[in-house]
Amino acid sequence: MPTAAAPSRRAATGVTVSVVIAIVGALLSYKIGGRFALSNVAQIVAVVVLFASLPRLLRARDVMFLLLGFAGVLLAAVLVSNEYGYRLAPEFSAYYGLAALWLLGIYRACRTYDAGAAVAQGFRWAIPFALVYLLLQLGLDLSGGTDRRRLGFDDKSHASVYASFLAFAALRFLPGRARLLVSLVFLIVAFLTISRLPFVFAPVYVLAFLVEYRKVRAEARTPLEVYFAHLTLAGTVLTPLVLAAQAAGLFRSFDRFFGSGEFTNASTTAHLLLLQYAAQLKIDTVGNMLFGITPGGFAGVLSRSDIDVGQFAMTDPPGYEKLLEGTAPMHSSLGSIVLEFPLWVSVAYLVLVAWAFLRLYRNREWVMLCFLTGFFAATIFYSSQTELYFCVAWTSIIAVAAASVPTPSDSGGRARRSPPRAGGVRW
Numbered sequence: 001m002p003t004a005a006a007p008s009r010r011a012a013t014g015v016t017v018s019v020v021i022a023i024v025g026a027l028l029s030y031k032i033g034g035r036f037a038l039s040n041v042a043q044i045v046a047v048v049v050l051f052a053s054l055p056r057l058l059r060a061r062d063v064m065f066l067l068l069g070f071a072g073v074l075l076a077a078v079l080v081s082n083e084y085g086y087r088l089a090p091e092f093s094a095y096y097g098l099a100a101l102w103l104l105g106i107y108r109a110c111r112t113y114d115a116g117a118a119v120a121q122g123f124r125w126a127i128p129f130a131l132v133y134l135l136l137q138l139g140l141d142l143s144g145g146t147d148r149r150r151l152g153f154d155d156k157s158h159a160s161v162y163a164s165f166l167a168f169a170a171l172r173f174l175p176g177r178a179r180l181l182v183s184l185v186f187l188i189v190a191f192l193t194i195s196r197l198p199f200v201f202a203p204v205y206v207l208a209f210l211v212e213y214r215k216v217r218a219e220a221r222t223p224l225e226v227y228f229a230h231l232t233l234a235g236t237v238l239t240p241l242v243l244a245a246q247a248a249g250l251f252r253s254f255d256r257f258f259g260s261g262e263f264t265n266a267s268t269t270a271h272l273l274l275l276q277y278a279a280q281l282k283i284d285t286v287g288n289m290l291f292g293i294t295p296g297g298f299a300g301v302l303s304r305s306d307i308d309v310g311q312f313a314m315t316d317p318p319g320y321e322k323l324l325e326g327t328a329p330m331h332s333s334l335g336s337i338v339l340e341f342p343l344w345v346s347v348a349y350l351v352l353v354a355w356a357f358l359r360l361y362r363n364r365e366w367v368m369l370c371f372l373t374g375f376f377a378a379t380i381f382y383s384s385q386t387e388l389y390f391c392v393a394w395t396s397i398i399a400v401a402a403a404s405v406p407t408p409s410d411s412g413g414r415a416r417r418s419p420p421r422a423g424g425v426r427w
Contacts, residue, residue: 007113012117012118012121013118015050015118016121017122018053019046019122019123022122022395023392024126024130025046026388026389026391027039027152029152030152036091040095040388043098043102047098047105054109057108058105065104065348066101069342072344073088073291075342076294079287079288084304084305086294088297092296092297093295093296096295106119111402116399117419119396119419128182130166131185134163134186148194151189156193159193159195161384162389162392164190164378165393168205169396171367172365180213184209187202197378200374201371205374207370208367211370216232217230267316269315270319278298281305281307281339282338289343291343292339293339294340298340299322309323329386331382331383332379333380333382334376353372356398356401359401360400363403368396368397375393400419
């Protein structure tokens with residue numbers, strides 16, 4: 001695939017700024033009115049800055065895909081209105097339209113304009129700010145005596161997933177040995193949210209951390225640097241153990257994950273029931289199968305359907321009330337995308353996942369490959385797709401996966417390279 005010239009310095013700066021806006025904006029979940037939040041303002045601004053920096057970014061087939069998706073959603077709206085009496089939720093469609101525009105733009109920026117380095121720079125600029133912000137929010141949550149620990153998000157699980165992602169992003173994008181310590185702090189913050197989702201990321205995080213540690217160790221040139229690398233590894237391994245022992249009361253996520261209490265079992269059962277209802281709803285009509293039930297329509301359509309949700313009402317009464325109100329999420333990003341969108345859109349998402357896995361493996365991008373594995377697993381059992389951090393996470397995956405690495409068979413021309421590695425800069 002031929003590449004255009006690298007972006008000008010002004011265009012590259014614009015791409016970097018747009019990424020910074022998205023990363024920082026994803027932290028701002030404060031509502032302005034209804035479901036409209038500060039993060040949505042940041043989302044709009046980031047899209048505008050990206051496309052202003054690289055005009056004519058999309059190709060004709062990209063525009064065609066967006067229009068076909070929009071047409072499919074409109075047709076689905078007519079069908080679910082006739083079948084269930086449910087009306088399209090325009091705020092969800094607007095959010096997803098912007099999300100698709102942003103991710104397509106990031107892909108084209110990296111593949112056509114070789115802007116992966118500009119995207120990586122955006123992460124390097126924004127991650128330190130995100131660390132300070134989350135630590136301040138955590139301090140406010142703990143000082144307030146609340147067990148919610150949402151870090152400024154609507155839900156503790158949203159906070160935990162974003163903090164977990166930033167732990168991987170710090171490993172991949174930050175310079176120097178400090179990336180190991182910064183990454184570990186993000187992971188500790190994720191566990192302090194009381195959510196169980198960080199445990200999904202933990203096994204692959206260990207692998208990613210060891211990969212980066214080996215790079216730090218390989219960069220050592222003197223005995224002192226070797227000893228320092230060993231001390232860094234020992235400190236990062238012992239710190240969570242010491243914190244867990246000395247401040248066990250703060251890490252209630254361990255109790256929620258390893259405990260077998262009635263609440264934990266009921267929560268798991270409720271999540272599985274919602275997935276079961278989603279599968280039933282998907283095959284309820286031919287229209288649902290082909291065109292979906294419109295973005296954000298899960299609870300509204302399910303509550304109007306003939307599917308028996310009595311077991312869910314007994315298992316999770318508060319969740320059942322939200323279901324009747326039409327506000328209950330499915331608790332599965334993958335399930336929501338498959339159920340709510342036209343068939344070709346959900347297939348395109350699965351193709352994106354498969355493409356990213358293969359490209360990351362080919363490029364030997366082990367940190368992002370580990371993250372994608374944990375991210376895909378976590379979002380099977382929790383809804384994240386309506387949050388800006390979902391787009392930010394996919395931004396990093398696409399930017400790293402879309403880049404090419406030069407091979408001995410490359411002949412002529414300038415090969416596209418992966419965004420610059422952090423390991424080239426040492427303390």
